[in-house]
Amino acid sequence: MSASQSAVAATLLDRHGTTYAREAGITLKDTPQPLYQLLVLSSLLSARIRASVAVAAARALFQDGMRNPRAMADASWQERVDALGEGGYRRYDERTATQLGDGAELLLDEHRGDLRQLREEADGDEQTLVQGLRETPGMGPAGAGIFLREAQAVWPEYAPHFDGKALQGAERLGLPQDPKRLARLAGDAGPAVLAAALVRAALEKKVADDVLEHAG
Missing domain, CATH: 1.10.340.30 (Hypothetical protein; domain 2)
Structure with a gap:
């Protein structure tokens, strides 16, 4: 896990870390x-x-x-x-x-x-x-x-679960595509929160640009 990936994940969670629920x-x-x-x-x-x-x-x-x-x-x-x-x-x-x-x-x-x-x-x-x-x-x-x-988040036997759209967001941000590695990057926030934030990065380029700008 590189420091840059940690910074990107932390910035993503801080600025866009809310589940859709x-x-x-x-x-x-x-x-x-x-x-x-x-x-x-x-x-x-x-x-x-x-x-x-x-x-x-x-x-x-x-x-x-x-x-x-x-x-x-x-x-x-x-x-x-x-x-x-x-x-x-x-x-x-x-x-x-x-x-x-x-x-x-x-x-x-x-x-x-x-x-x-x-x-x-x-x-x-x-x-x-x-x-x-x-x-x-x-x-x-x-x-x-x-x-x-x-x-x-409430059925942990299915964690970590990052669907295709979340993995698209990870790719856009230069984060790993492996669910277990992403789960480690999620930290205490949990994989559900990180997955939702990654989806936002996949759906809106401005979200990804915002994260990369502030993570740097």
Whole structure:
């Protein structure tokens, strides 16, 4: 681990070290409601739309009361569309509103609304967990990767997890591509925080430029 990599990682964490869950107002814990909220956020973030819009849409859904699968399922399709629109998530709002309702119903039917059942069934096997997550309507590989990237903070058996977008950010910043080496660079902040910051560096060149300027 070179001193320059340590400086870059420390600067990245200091200036951009916030998980997307926290940005969306989710206090992530290993309990049903915040885990469900993370599932919703991950699905929104996986669409071809700006991350800031996905975060705003998630916040709007939660602020409008759709904080758990029962509330999401009980909300009308139009209420879901309206909440997504409040967050600026208009490109896919109608399809996403349907998927959110169907996904909530599925989670209630299959797992009593509790994603910890998926964790228990997977028993630390990432592929099994991803397969379970992908049963959620609209949840593809990217969304499952985002969920794991953030959930590793409370499901440590999946850490360190740096998805492809996080590794793109690491490459842009001249940081290692190996998850274990990145985890060491994360230090006390933890790999979930570093992974989110790396994603920001991948998505926005100005973030990477800012870090490299201040790390020097």
